[in-house]
Amino acid sequence: MTQLLLTLLWVYYNPYEDGTRVAIPEYLNIVRYLLFRFLAWGLFWCLLVALPSKRVLRYILAVVAVVLILMPFMYELFMLKMYHVLYNDSLADIMLSTNSREGVEFFKAIMGGTDFLWVLFITGGIVGVTILVGCLLRKYEAHWASYTRLAFIISLICVVYGVVALQLSAMEQYYGGVTISKVRSSSYERFFWETRKSLDNVRNIEQAIHNQAEAFNKLVIESQDSPFNRPVTIVLILGESTSSLFMHGYGYPLRTTPKLDSMEREGQIVRFRDVVSPASSTILSNTRSLTYYTMEDGGKPWYQFPTLLSVMKRAGYKTAWVTAQDAMGMHSMVHLFGSTADTLLGTPGTIPTDAAGYYDLDLPPRHDGQLLDILLHRDQMEGGAGFFEVVHQMGCHEYYGDRFPKEFEYFHPEDLPQRRGEKKDRYLLDYLNAVYYNDFVTVSIIDRYKSEDALVFYFSDHGEVVYNDPSSPDFRGRAFHRVGVSVPFYAYMSPSLRRDYPEVWERLIGAKDLPYETDLFTHTLTGLLGIRTKYTNPSYELFSNSYRKDRPRVVVGLEGSYMPLK
Structure with missing residues (x-):
């Protein structure tokens, strides 16, 4: 039955x-x-x-x-x-x-x-x-x-x-x-x-990682014409489950992102207006964003394409992966990507030395602010054409109430634009306070690089639905249409880079209103840095004059099927 x-x-x-x-x-x-x-x-x-x-x-x-x-x-x-x-x-x-x-x-x-x-x-x-x-x-x-x-x-x-x-x-x-x-x-x-x-996919991925390691020296950088004539620091802040629809900068009525909003008003950061993720789960989204794999390659396994980290290493950059997320799991981001970086660091409890210690559920609360103590800088890395660092946040991952310290419990029931009952209000408030804390952490990370030649990007792996889907107002969780995949995307250039390379800054500003899907991020970043490989396609590069702004955006669902963005 x-x-x-x-x-x-x-x-x-x-x-x-x-x-x-x-x-x-x-x-x-x-x-x-x-x-x-x-x-x-x-x-x-x-x-x-x-x-x-x-x-x-x-x-x-x-x-x-x-x-x-x-x-x-x-x-x-x-x-x-x-x-x-x-x-x-x-x-x-x-x-x-x-x-x-x-x-x-x-x-x-x-x-x-x-x-x-x-x-x-x-x-x-x-x-x-x-x-x-x-x-x-x-x-x-x-x-x-x-x-x-x-x-x-x-x-x-x-x-x-x-x-x-x-x-x-x-x-x-x-x-x-x-x-x-x-x-x-x-x-x-x-x-x-x-x-x-x-x-089977795990075994294929393991074999692909092994093959990629062997084939690393065969990865050909056809040309490298960086817009910067000196080594720079490139930082990708990779968010988690943070929806742009709950960010004040994207139109949410509560001031959930005061620090990012302030930076935007002062002209220090570029906010990209219309951005979606390729999926509503971490594994399905990041395997597209952090490789040359695009939604047009839907019939092929993602692991047949070079990762962003491998390309940056091949181009001469020293690389690091700094994470607040757990390393355990066959498909964890640390296992798939972070482990290939030159340096791998994690907040307490994320990269255990033994499994027994890891499975102790009495670990102290883990907040993204702990990332600030382990960030790396280019002067700490020996040699290299530059420094590329991925900072992987816990962001707004469930359980939302565990994502922020209690002193960041800024919003209360009376602040909500619409009341839905005690339980739903509490759930939404926890998410809003997680977004508020994420704003603090993200800007704090950016501030750590403002005194050096740094280019910083921030986007979330996917969004989250928290009672804001008009077609299902009582729903919370993941969705495969716009309300579930709308994500923030920001770009920052340190004062020294903005001063010395105003043309690059103008390219970023010029693309802020274009529709974009983050499965193109590897293409976009390598294109901006002038790194050319056989996978290069200028129509996939957001900051290129050849960028295809009418490109259909497609989302992959939990069953692996591809659907047009709705």
Whole structure:
């Protein structure tokens, strides 16, 4: 029953491309096809519990069966309610890039939310029905007990046929290189085969990283004509889950970004008006922003393209990755990118020396202000044509209340332009205070480089929806249209560079009103620095006269599909 419900809900939430819903006869066809196969899984668990002769063992197996039935169901039901997706390899990638601390924070964030309560309500209803059926079976056991042996044989045949049929179908799709069909699989096939596909990706990435290391000397810089005639410091402040729609500089009514706003008024920083990220998750977004991979290359794996760090190193820059995010996770940004930098530094607890210490959830609160103590400067690096540093923030990542020190709890319920109830107000206030603190940290980082020749960029990996989606006003989380991928993008040049290279500053200012997607950042930065490779395409470079401002912007969803920006 649980698996059939998931499939029918997925069909309901995913209409045809023209927006029309699936017709009733097609629902009936799906039920006809899946009912017997899903029944086989139910019979499998029943047989597993019934086989042992000892009651204690039956009870233990019953508990295991309930957990293995309900946990995948509740997870997929939650994903359906929030994002209209079932488990797939993209979700597996995200889970593999998530560490225990982020998992605990995410669970804290969803606890008590309407979607979470909806899942509990549905699950409770199914458990209740199951208990009722069990009581009825025990009450009328005398009427069916004599058919136990026949029922066992029929059930065993059904299990063998139904479960094997599902596995063969899933196996065929896996080895065919396609996503497991949502109407031809249960949670078990999806979790096994899609996770296996993600682990295949991990092995491919590891091999690609190894190959990139071997091929580093073969990466040809065709030309290098920097607009700066002396070594400079390039800093990328990489934000996290910070939506421009909650920033005062982008039109939000509360003064959530007073320091960035002040710098913009004084002409010290350029704010780019219309910027979106290529995805609404860190792994799907940064693997595009930090490589030559673009949305036009959607059919190819991102790891077949040079990373921004590798190109900068090849161009002679010393590189560093400074992070406030955890290093654990097969797809963590430190593992995929930071580990290839010349220098890797992290705030306390992010880059552990042993796994046991890392999984201590009693670590002190981690705030981005701790990054200020470990920032690097060009005069600390020996040699090089310049210095390139990525500063990866925790930004506004859930759980928002843990993202800022209590002294930065600036906004209160009476400040909100619209009240939504105590719980929703608290959730939104935590996000606004996280944005407010992020403004302080970002400008503080910039201030550390104002006395040297420095060019600083800041953008967030993706946005966040916090009750501001007009089509779903009670929704909070990730979305694949503009409200979920609108991100801030700023550029700063230190006074010495603005004075000596006014033409570069004018190029930045001249692009501030152009539409942009951050999957082009590697192209944009290397183009600005005059670094040319075989991947160079001036139409992808925001500060180039050849930039294609009418380029269609596309967003990748949690199922890996590409959708036009809406």
